[in-house]
Amino acid sequence: MTREGALLVIVAVALALIGVAVWAWSRRRRRDSGLAAPVGELPSGAKTLAEHEVLYVATTRHDEPLERLAIEGLGFRSRADLTVTDAGVALDLTGLPRLFLARDRILTVDQATVAIDRVVEKDGLVRVAWQIDPDTLVDSYFRPQNSSARVLAAQLGALTTTTGTDS
Template sequence: MERLIPGLLVTALAVLILLAMVWAWRGRRRRQSAFAAPAEVPAVEARGAELARASVLYVATTKAGEPLERLTIPGLAFRARGEAAVYERGVLISLPGEPETFVPRDAVRSIGTSTWAIDRVVETGGLVRLDWTYPSTDGPAEVESYLRATELGDARRLIDAANSIIPQQEGTSS
């Protein structure tokens, strides 16, 4: 009996913490309802030739310039192992158990490296940062997706391939 009451208190505290986490996540999703519509993924043949593919650790997608504000975009809400592929017509991020996310080439603003995002800090340039425009219901939103390539050299291949498909801005030369 002397262990029952502390055991019940610890269990009740754990349940309250889990309920608070669920409540906070639902609140985040409600506040970010403009990001709720999943992007349409084109058929494989409509993506063009595959330029690069790599196994990655997906870290997060955040609003541009706000690397501590995780977005709840379908397919990109949770950290996971997955794959990133660059095609002639865009970039595909595939995470197990989540809908695939296809970023059309016209939506890609830039690609580069980063050292940290949300709660992940790595060596200098250890994260691949994909800057793109998400078609939210509130209008186009500039976002950043962070990936960590799991094999040596894959980050550079993804960056080089994505840079080759980014539309050139008017007034710039190649």
Template structure:
């Protein structure tokens, strides 16, 4: 028994240290991203013209697909529903308050192949690029930051409809091409 006690305690200590470091890293990320403010769903939001079930993968800084953002409502991978209306897109992630992307904030939607912790077949993800509000913070610049939210559409038949519906309301109309990398 004593010959197993020391290795067991050593393994337990290493695991505890790893969990502590992961927790500390996530807290630091949340502090770093505390000024990023998602848009709430407006009370007078228009009815959705399209709803699609998806797997929400992540939201990252635009052009940095390996840098996950810890934004309220968009921090964790989960099943989600995208609801597209004439005034914007609502991201309804299970267990979180819905996040609204106003029509004016949409910068485009494109196929993608990978992002943080997810690689799929060619163009198996959808990347919604949009402007995210930044709360006033004396230590940081206020304004907006472009981010990319990644989704995997559950029903392949909905994939083209989601792209078309978002492109129809997008002021940028930037989703005409395909992109295999983020």
């Protein structure tokens, strides 16, 4: 095979892989189109308990850390500011409107090691299980940048009645 022929084969394979990835993501977006991120501001009078710089890792189906959901605003990893208040959690992802998880949506908070494409030291991620709608429970994963995962999990866990550790 000539050099040009080999180059054409490589380019064709690369384009086919990109096409499959685009097709798969569009199917995932259609599948998850009924789910919406909770866009909103903090309620007036909410008391700020803590603020953290975090890496937002992903939102997945509950207890399925490798099944990313394609929810508008929560589909991709991003730097974020996470504000813990007595009313819930505000999440400011870079370039997106503020998301607010009311306290009654948050079911459990624990620590994890794996989420999709992120593997960290034992218990290096914080996993928040929350209701995105009345029928769907999801997990969102955060990697604290300026504090430990244990500290963030404890602060978020104070909003719920259930906390724990997951390897």
